Amino acid sequence: VATNETHERLRDFDELCRQQGFPLTVQRRTILEAVLERTDHPTADQVYEEVKERLPGVSRTTVYRVLQLLTRVGAITRIFTRGAAARFDPVVRRHHHFVCVRCDGLVDLWDEGIGELVRMPSNPPGSFEIEGFSVYFFGTCATCRATWEGAEGEPGAI
Ligand SMILES: [Zn+2]
Numbered sequence: 001v002a003t004n005e006t007h008e009r010l011r012d013f014d015e016l017c018r019q020q021g022f023p024l025t026v027q028r029r030t031i032l033e034a035v036l037e038r039t040d041h042p043t044a045d046q047v048y049e050e051v052k053e054r055l056p057g058v059s060r061t062t063v064y065r066v067l068q069l070l071t072r073v074g075a076i077t078r079i080f081t082r083g084a085a086a087r088f089d090p091v092v093r094r095h096h097h098f099v100c101v102r103c104d105g106l107v108d109l110w111d112e113g114i115g116e117l118v119r120m121p122s123n124p125p126g127s128f129e130i131e132g133f134s135v136y137f138f139g140t141c142a143t144c145r146a147t148w149e150g151a152e153g154e155p156g157a158i
Pocket residue numbers: 100101102103104105140141142143144145
């Protein structure tokens with residue numbers, strides 16, 4: 001079920017497509033909707049699993065390509081994490097993240113104060129142009145910690 005915010009974002013995207021002159025296809029709209037409805041920062045594979053029933057015949061490659069397009073036009077963002085798979089974020093405004101090092105869980109962190117503490121490097125390498133920054137706090141989520149603590153002391157536990 002699409003929320004009001006999702007509706008608004010989809011409308012913005014329709015408008016963007018019209019302005020940029022690229023066709024708004026059912027595929028693009030459905031894939032964007034799938035990302036907008038999630039808060040767990042899904043990988044392309046996870047998005048594919050979600051839309052494959054709604055879009056019969058869609059391939060992983062297509063989903064990946066559409067996600068890249070959506071990122072390029074700024075409808076969603078791609079986030080940088082430790083895993084090999086790219087993950088996507090429906091939130092395009094700057095925010096930060098908590099990352100669980102055991103399950104790769106990723107939770108949004110809204111705290112303007114963190115941004116104020118970051119000093120931009122005065123001398124980036126070469127002609128590197130900084131576009132932004134984002135802070136990740138690594139640790140263990142409550143679920144993983146509970147599993148971990150429960151396993152402690154048991155013979156054969158890691
Ligand atoms: Zn975890």
